Amino acid sequence: ASNAYGNSVGRLVRLAVIILFIYAGLLGLTGLGFKIVPGGFLPTQDRGYAIVFAQLPDASSLDRTQAVVDKISKIAHETPGILNTVEFAGFNLFGG
Structure with missing residues (x-):
């Protein structure tokens, strides 16, 4: 039973690391989006x-x-x- 528990925890930790990398990538894309998209609330054509x-x-x-x-x-x-x-x-x- 403890071996199964250890395996489960190991998989969750590996999954958490993958999710953290995905999250960091999404944060980076969000920052890039803020730099590319015009910063004003109203469009420049207004x-x-x-x-x-x-x-x-x-x-x-x-x-x-x-x-x-x-x-x-x-x-x-x-x-x-x-x-x-x-x-x-x-x-x-x-x-x-």
Whole structure:
């Protein structure tokens, strides 16, 4: 029984060494990936645009819609990093 136990432990130790080498290789590939892939969170093609839609209930007045658009614009202007905004009220980009 102790001989079987010793053999089992020996196999597990050898397997652990193999797994450690595989793990080290994967860590190396991960580090290489970080060097190759651009580091920025946003892709370099990003133009810095944000499009925001606000959907009010059907038959909402244009004045009510404009008030919501103005509030969104105010929040945007108070957000650091936003340089300017363009707003359109009463326009549905999706044609509905």
